[in-house]
Amino acid sequence: MSSRFMPASRKQAKARIALAGPSGAGKTLTGLKLLYTLTGAQTVADGIERIAFVDTERDSADKYAVNPELPGVGDMTPDEAGGYGFSKISPVRYDPRQLVELIDEAALAGFTGFMLDSASHYWFGPGGILELVDLFARNHGGRSMDGWKDVRPIERAYIEALMSFPGHVVVCLRSKQKYEITEGSDGKKQVSKLGMQPDQRDGLEYEFDLVGDLDQDHYLRVTKSRCVALSNQVIHKPDAELGHQLLDWLDNGEPPKDLDWPKVLAACASREDLSVLWQRAQRLGKTQKLRDAFNARGAEIAAARRAAEAPGTQLDNALTEAAGARRSDPDESEEAGAQQSRDAARMARANGRQPETAGAAR
Numbered sequence: 378m379s380s381r382f383m384p385a386s387r388k389q390a391k392a393r394i395a396l397a398g399p400s401g402a403g404k405t406l407t408g409l410k411l412l413y414t415l416t417g418a419q420t421v422a423d424g425i426e427r428i429a430f431v432d433t434e435r436d437s438a439d440k441y442a443v444n445p446e447l448p449g450v451g452d453m454t455p456d457e458a459g460g461y462g463f464s465k466i467s468p469v470r471y472d473p474r475q476l477v478e479l480i481d482e483a484a485l486a487g488f489t490g491f492m493l494d495s496a497s498h499y500w501f502g503p504g505g506i507l508e509l510v511d512l513f514a515r516n517h518g519g520r521s522m523d524g525w526k527d528v529r530p531i532e533r534a535y536i537e538a539l540m541s542f543p544g545h546v547v548v549c550l551r552s553k554q555k556y557e558i559t560e561g562s563d564g565k566k567q568v569s570k571l572g573m574q575p576d577q578r579d580g581l582e583y584e585f586d587l588v589g590d591l592d593q594d595h596y597l598r599v600t601k602s603r604c605v606a607l608s609n610q611v612i613h614k615p616d617a618e619l620g621h622q623l624l625d626w627l628d629n630g631e632p633p634k635d636l637d638w639p640k641v642l643a644a645c646a647s648r649e650d651l652s653v654l655w656q657r658a659q660r661l662g663k664t665q666k667l668r669d670a671f672n673a674r675g676a677e678i679a680a681a682r683r684a685a686e687a688p689g690t691q692l693d694n695a696l697t698e699a700a701g702a703r704r705s706d707p708d709e710s711e712e713a714g715a716q717q718s719r720d721a722a723r724m725a726r727a728n729g730r731q732p733e734t735a736g737a738a739r
Contacts, residue, residue, distance in 0.1 A: 386630075386631055387629065387630035387631065388630045388631050388632075388633050389627060389628055389629075389630045389631065389632055389633060390586075390627050390630070391542075391543070391544055391545045391546070391627065391662060392411075392415050392545040392546065392547070392586060392587070392623055392627060393540060393546050393584065393585045393586045393587070394408075394411060394545075394546065394547045394548070394585060394586065394587045394588075394589075394623075395547075395548045395549075395550060395575075395581070395582060395584075395585040395587070395588045395589070396408055396547065396548070396549050396550070396589055396591060396597075397549075397550040397551075397552045397575040397588070397589070397590050397591070398549075398550075398551075398552050398590060398591030398592065398593075399551070399552050399553075399592075399593060400551075401593050402552075402591035402592055402593050402595065403591055403595045403614070404494065404495070404549040404550075404591055405434070405437065405438055405441060405494050405549065406441055407591065407597065407615050408492050408494060408547040408549055409424075409428075409441055409461045409463065409492070410615070410616050410617060410620065411545075411547055411615070411619065411620045411623070412424075412427075412428050412463075412490040412492055412545060412547055412620075413428075413455065413461065413617070413620070414617045414619075414620025414621060414623075414624065415490060415545040415620050415623065415624060416428060416489045416490040416544070416545060418462075418490075419454060420451060420452055420453060420454055420462070421443055421445055421450055421451050421452075421453055421454075421455065421458050421460075421461065421462030422445065422451035422452065422462060423462070424455075424461050424462035424463045425445060425451075425462040425463060425464055426464075426488075427488060427489045427490050428462075428463040428464065428488065428489075428490040428491075428492065429463075429464055429465075429466075429479075429483035429486070429488040429490070429491050429492070430463045430464065430465040430466070430492045430494070431465075431466055431467075431468065431476070431479055431491075431492070431493045431494070432465050432466070432467045432494055433467070433468065433471060433493075433494065433495055433497075433498035433499075433502065434494055434495060435467075436467055437494075438463075438465060438494060439465075441460055441461050442460050442461060442462070442463065442465075443455075443458045443459060443460035443461065443462065445462055463492070464488070466479060469503075470502075470503050470504035471498040471499045471502035471503060471504050471505040472499075472504040472505070472509070473499050473505070473506060473509075473531055473532060473534070473535035474531060474534070474535070475504075476493075476499055476535050476538070477534055477535050477538040480535075480538040480539060480542055480665065481538065481665045481668070483542070484542055484543055484544070484665035484666065485665060485666065488544060489543075489544040489545065490544050490545045490546075490547075491539075491542050491544060491545070491546050491547075492546075492547045492548075492549075493539070493546075493547075493548045493549065494548075494549040495548075495549040495550055495551050496548045496549065496550055496577060496581075497550055497551040497575070497576040497577055499535065500576065500577050500578060501576060506528060506531075506532055506578070509524075509527075509528045509531065510524040510525055510528050511524065512524070513527040513528055532578070536581070536584060537659065537664070538664075538665070539584075540584055540659070541658075541659045541662050541663075541664040541665065542662065542665070543662035543663065543665065543666070544662075548585070550575040550576065550577050550581075551575070551576040552574060552575055552576065552590065553574060553576050582600070582601055585601070586602070586603045586604065587599065587601065587602050587603070587604065587607065587623065588600050588601040588602075589615075594613075595613060595614045596611055596612070596613050597610075597611070597612045597613075597615045597619075598610075598611050599611075599612070604622070604623065604626040606622060606626070607619075607622060607623075607626075633661050635661070635663075636657075638663070638667060638670065639670070641654060642654070642670055642671070642674045643674070645674055645678065646678070647678060648675065648678060648679075651671065651674060651675055651678065654671075655671060658671070
């Protein structure tokens with residue numbers, strides 16, 4: 378018996394990094410340094426071409442930018458220019474469905490690095506996840522659980538879009554102090570500090586290869602790493618060296634093999650086939666470029682299924698074939714034509730209706 382299981386092999390990949398910390402910890406600057414190294418950007422002009430930046434922090438990223446219009450700045454390194462080059466957009470509402478559009482736009486424009494600073498706004502900000510839950514809950518008579526049922530697919534879609542971006546991704550997260558109410562030895566309630574926690578839904582860290590907490594002394598404490606060499610590291614003012622370590626790990630593997638996508642899409646005969654292929658496209662970071670093709674093939678499959686399930690489709694096809702056969706051979710015997718009509722009539726009874734033409738054919 379053949380098996381669908383195949384030997385695993387290491388593939389080259391793109392970075393998925395999350396940086397959490399309070400204001401002033403250095404999340405934005407660290408993210409830019411990492412993306413410059415990961416994308417191979419050397420000059421300000423390189424950064425503008427390669428890095429797409431979604432700034433939710435009231436244009437705070439501009440403090441790290443330089444004016445590329447000044448003579449010679451585009452050809453300078455960030456150290457020489459005194460700042461970085463990148464292409465930026467500053468949304469004022471944080472609907473995650475609009476973020477998916479921005480990620481798709483960045484992918485189609487050919488950016489090889491994507492930075493979101495910060496994802497927290499798409500959790501608690503205007504139009505964000507929590508606000509959408511309240512909106513959908515009101516549509517269900519105020520039932521919060523029903524609101525979450527409607528919003529969960531939207532949340533999954535934006536996370537999937539981030540993870541399937543065909544380049545390196547850095548996401549910044551605001552952190553806040555987490556507290557717990559406990560009972561002291563004297564029996565009285567007391568508030569205990571539990572440390573800093575990202576202002577985002579629980580479990581988001583599972584999506585990333587590297588997760589680190591930055592403090593206001595600019596120390597990065599790696600709290601999760603799929604790169605063993607970086608596990609539990611504490612790095613002061615992380616810079617290009619960290620980016621090179623990540624690149625060495627990410628490039629250690631076989632180049633991902635691309636598929637003949639038009640061919641494999643055409644071979645999909647069901648929504649299940651399409652779903653399996655979509656998961657493969659996600660792993661290869663191809664979903665942005667292939668989304669329209671997948672949607673078109675899905676519509677074709679759905680249309681074919683509706684046509685096959687339409688009442689009387691089999692009957693109509695049988696009657697058409699019987700009539701066509703008789704017309705194509707005028708010398709055909711009467712018995713052959715009668716037999717085809719009787720077959721059509723049996724199909725009619727199986728479909729629960731008797732066509733008017735069945736009796737006339739006999």
